[in-house]
Amino acid sequence: MIYTTIHVTETIFAFAIIILLVNILKKKNIVSSVDLKSYSNLMMTAILPAVIFFQLSLNPVNEHQLILVLIMFTTGMISMIISWITGRIMKLKRETLGMLIITSTFGSSALIGYPLIKFAFPNNLDVMGNAIVISQLGIGVPIFTLCPVVASYYGSGSSGFNALVKSILHYLKSPIFIAVVAGIIVSQFQMIVKLTFLQPFWEALRMIEGTLWVMACLILGLQLKFKSIRRLLPLLIVSVIVQMGIQPFFTSLGADLMQVGALDRQVLILISAMPSAVLGSVFATHYNCDSETASEVVFLNIMFSLIGITLVYYSMFH
Amino acid sequence: MIETSLQVTETIFAFALVVLLVFILKKKKVVSPGDLIKYSKLMTMGILPAVIFLQLSQNPVHGHQFILVLIMFLAGLCSMLITWVIGILMRLKRETLGMLIITSTFGSSALIGYPLIKFAFPSNMPAMTDAILISELGVGVPIFTLCPIVASYYGSGSSGLKAIRTTFLNYLKSPIFISIIAGIIFSQFQRIVRNPFLEPFWSALRMINGTLTVLACLILGLQLKFRSLKRILPLFIVSAIIQMGIQPFLANFGANIMHIGVLDKQILVLISAMPSAVLGSVFATQYKCDSETASELVFLNIMVSLIGIPLVYYSLFH
Numbered sequence: 200m201i202y203t204t205i206h207v208t209e210t211i212f213a214f215a216i217i218i219l220l221v222n223i224l225k226k227k228n229i230v231s232s233v234d235l236k237s238y239s240n241l242m243m244t245a246i247l248p249a250v251i252f253f254q255l256s257l258n259p260v261n262e263h264q265l266i267l268v269l270i271m272f273t274t275g276m277i278s279m280i281i282s283w284i285t286g287r288i289m290k291l292k293r294e295t296l297g298m299l300i301i302t303s304t305f306g307s308s309a310l311i312g313y314p315l316i317k318f319a320f321p322n323n324l325d326v327m328g329n330a331i332v333i334s335q336l337g338i339g340v341p342i343f344t345l346c347p348v349v350a351s352y353y354g355s356g357s358s359g360f361n362a363l364v365k366s367i368l369h370y371l372k373s374p375i376f377i378a379v380v381a382g383i384i385v386s387q388f389q390m391i392v393k394l395t396f397l398q399p400f401w402e403a404l405r406m407i408e409g410t411l412w413v414m415a416c417l418i419l420g421l422q423l424k425f426k427s428i429r430r431l432l433p434l435l436i437v438s439v440i441v442q443m444g445i446q447p448f449f450t451s452l453g454a455d456l457m458q459v460g461a462l463d464r465q466v467l468i469l470i471s472a473m474p475s476a477v478l479g480s481v482f483a484t485h486y487n488c489d490s491e492t493a494s495e496v497v498f499l500n501i502m503f504s505l506i507g508i509t510l511v512y513y514s515m516f517h
Numbered sequence: 518m519i520e521t522s523l524q525v526t527e528t529i530f531a532f533a534l535v536v537l538l539v540f541i542l543k544k545k546k547v548v549s550p551g552d553l554i555k556y557s558k559l560m561t562m563g564i565l566p567a568v569i570f571l572q573l574s575q576n577p578v579h580g581h582q583f584i585l586v587l588i589m590f591l592a593g594l595c596s597m598l599i600t601w602v603i604g605i606l607m608r609l610k611r612e613t614l615g616m617l618i619i620t621s622t623f624g625s626s627a628l629i630g631y632p633l634i635k636f637a638f639p640s641n642m643p644a645m646t647d648a649i650l651i652s653e654l655g656v657g658v659p660i661f662t663l664c665p666i667v668a669s670y671y672g673s674g675s676s677g678l679k680a681i682r683t684t685f686l687n688y689l690k691s692p693i694f695i696s697i698i699a700g701i702i703f704s705q706f707q708r709i710v711r712n713p714f715l716e717p718f719w720s721a722l723r724m725i726n727g728t729l730t731v732l733a734c735l736i737l738g739l740q741l742k743f744r745s746l747k748r749i750l751p752l753f754i755v756s757a758i759i760q761m762g763i764q765p766f767l768a769n770f771g772a773n774i775m776h777i778g779v780l781d782k783q784i785l786v787l788i789s790a791m792p793s794a795v796l797g798s799v800f801a802t803q804y805k806c807d808s809e810t811a812s813e814l815v816f817l818n819i820m821v822s823l824i825g826i827p828l829v830y831y832s833l834f835h
Contacts, residue, residue: 212717217724220563229562234555237548244547245538246731402531402636403538406734409727416724 211505214477217413218498221420232421239485242414247478248378250411251343253404255382256392260336267463270453271337274471275345278446279304285437294489297353299434301483302496303441304349305342306473307504338470343379344370346482354486415477418484422494434492435499438475442500443507447472472511474504525787526827528636532629533823535731539738553739560732565627566696568729569649571722573700574710576646581777585647585785588771589655592789596764597622597663603755615671616807617752619800620814621759623660624791626652628737629822632730634784647784653697656788661688664800672804680804740795741816749810753817756793760818761825765790769833783834790829792818 224230260268282303286296352366370376385392392401425431450471454464475497483493542548600621604614624630630652631645638644665684688694703710710719746753768789772782793815801811 209717209720213720213724216718216721220567220721220725224559224563227562229558230555234552237552237555240547241542244545245542249538399527399530399534402527403534406531406535406632406636406730407538409729410731413724413728 208505211501214416214501217416218420218423221417222423225421230417230421235418235421235484238414238418238421239481242418242481243485244374246407246411246414247343247481248374249404249407251339251375251378252382252385253401253408254339255336255379256385257401258336259386259389260383264336266457267459267467268336268340270450270457270459270467271471272341274446274449274453275304275341277449278441279345279349281445282437282441285441289433289437291434293353294487295434295492297349298483298489298493298496299437300349300353301346301479301488302434302475302493302500303438304446305346305476305479306338306442306446306470307476307478307501337467338473338476340379342476342478343375346476346479347373347375347486350482350486350488354483354488412477415481419477419480419494419497422480422484422491423498424491425495426491431492431495431499435496435503438496438500439503439507442474443472443504443511447511468511469508472508474507475500477501524639525633525637525830528633529823529826531636532632532730532734535734536738536741539735540741543738548735548739550739553736556732556736556739560736562692564725564728564732566692567722567725568631569653569693570696570700570703571719571726572642572645572649573697574703575719576642577704577707578646578650578701581781582647582650583654584775585651585772585777585781586655588768588775588777588785589651589789590659592764592767592771593622593656593659593663595767596759597667599763600755600759603759607751607755609752611671612805612807613752613810615667615804616801616811616814617756618667618671619664619797619806620793620811620818621756622764623664623794623797624656624760624764624789625794625819626656626788626791628733628795629819630788630791632733633787633826635726635730637787638780638784641780644780644784647781648788649697651785651788653693656791656794657688657693660794660796661685664797665804668800668804668806672801672806684800737795737819740812741819742812746817749813749817752810753814756814757818757821757825760793761790761822761829765829765833783830786833787826787830790822790826792822792825 221230225232279300282300283296286299291299348366348370351369352363355362355366391397447468450467451464454467459467477497480490480494480497482488484490539548543550597618600618601614604617609617626648630648634644634648662685665681669681709715765786768785769782772785777785795815798808798811798815800806802808
């Protein structure tokens with residue numbers, strides 16, 4: 200228990216340090232918020248598609264894992280609906296509603312989930328492998344499919360069925376969707392994936408993957424302003440409750456319904472309890488979906504996960 | 518040994534693939550040459566100092582590593598002398614001779630060297646420390662001292678002791694130099710470095726380390742331009758032979774005389790075989806030392822290094 204807390208604390212503090220560094224660079228005019236659009240363009244058009252393709256290609260999904268991914272996906276959809284209803288009750292303006300859905304639904308698997316699972320299930324390579332696939336796909340696929348559609352729809356300025364169709368069509372033509380589809384197809388041909396002469400190609404994608412996290416933090420850090428905590432507080436409370444309370448609850452329910460094994464259930468619950476994804480603020484920035492508030496909510500959500508994840512972890516293993 | 522050779526080749530090809538991706542992004546207008554200053558600033562003021570400080574702090578510097586620096590420095594001086602003799606024999610005009618010395622002597626040890634060592638020797642921290650010391654002190658210091666002297670002496674632009682002194686003083690005040698000194702000092706206090714409270718700080722720096730390669734490729738890709746080969750072919754042959762042939766041979770020779778260990782020798786040879794430094798063309802521009810030819814030579818040298826570096830490595834270690 201104490202080790203988990205230390206591990207989560209370590210990761211979250213590392214995150215806070217990078218955000219602090221970005222702020223120092225901002226103060227010294229080395230990076231500037233004027234460049235946000237160009238950073239997010241680079242992320243959305245090159246880095247993210249490359250990482251998605253890389254992760255999906257190397258992690259083929261089997262039938263058993265598909266059920267776990269499906270549970271995560273359904274839970275994500277339920278959280279999305281709950282945050283949408285809450286947002287409507289709160290009478291949020293359009294972009295803020297989209298932002299709330301994004302920050303309440305999609306968890307930070309890359310930042311905290313993946314290392315935490317590595318730590319929580321050590322010395323068992325099979326379980327670890329399984330856990331990694333669930334973590335990558337269970338959180339990755341919803342982020343890469345639903346999140347851009349939501350951000351694009353609510354950030355577009357127009358509403359209704361037509362706007363939704365337009366957003367979906369826009370997503371279907373995006374490099375991210377192409378990477379998702381190509382990755383899933385290529386993952387079915389592991390003999391080709393593992394060809395020796397293709398190794399430099401995967402190595403190149405691995406290099407690109409190395410930048411994902413810091414670039415996402417750079418975008419988030421450039422957005423952070425903290426104008427009014429008061430305005431932020433209700434949004435933060437909603438996103439924290441949905442993200443670290445309701446989502447793991449529904450995942451647990453889904454796992455029970457589908458009679459998932461104990462270990463897979465633990466992995467599912469743990470990754471569904473992750474705080475808001477840093478990538479959420481990247482999508483919000485790209486689609487003008489109240490990106491400033493998004494980055495503030497994501498930052499505070501991750502900070503709060505120091506307590507939240509520890510509590511979920513405790514309730515799971517005790 | 519064969520495994521390392523394969524890894525070096527694989528890394529170079531992976532590197533080339535990322536640069537190719539940057540070219541495509543440039544064509545698609547996702548990134549533009551206008552972004553060059555922004556990314557260079559981020560690299561030299563943020564990423565590189567962080568990586569240097571991380572590597573040097575985590576690995577205490579030993580006396581024998583300064584021998585590697587000295588070998589590198591001497592190999593550079595010999596290359597300079599050889600280029601000068603060849604240039605005189607070729608009856609080059611004054612500016613072109615200066616430019617040839619610059620592009621044949623100073624290698625791109627940080628921009629290409631670090632990522633190469635990082636991926637070719639994965640999880641080998643001493644290898645990276647060697648690379649940083651050799652690169653920063655054995656190549657970096659001469660670049661910021663000798664290179665402006667050569668450029669100023671042969672160039673037709675602003676010259677004189679004052680301009681050279683300003684260049685050198687700016688280097689001493691740069692975050693890169695400060696991080697070298699801070700890293701070396703810090704590395705002597707390993708009890709503080711290994712304090713658990715500092716772990717989040719190192720984790721943050723490790724995450725930043727992940728961005729090094731792709732950012733370097735991005736900068737390279739944005740800098741490179743295709744131009745006519747015919748005009749500069751003889752100059753290019755000379756600079757490529759000295760940079761990727763004679764210099765690593767001299768470094769290898771020096772390492773043998775000083776009975777340097779295999780790993781240290783491999784790093785020394787690889788760093789000394791790096792293609793012309795991009796910084797060389799910057800100084801050539803500043804001091805009006807045939808800068809157009811300089812940038813063309815730098816580009817061609819980098820392209821040839823794709824074959825040159827694995828070839829040199831293979832021929833010296835097999």
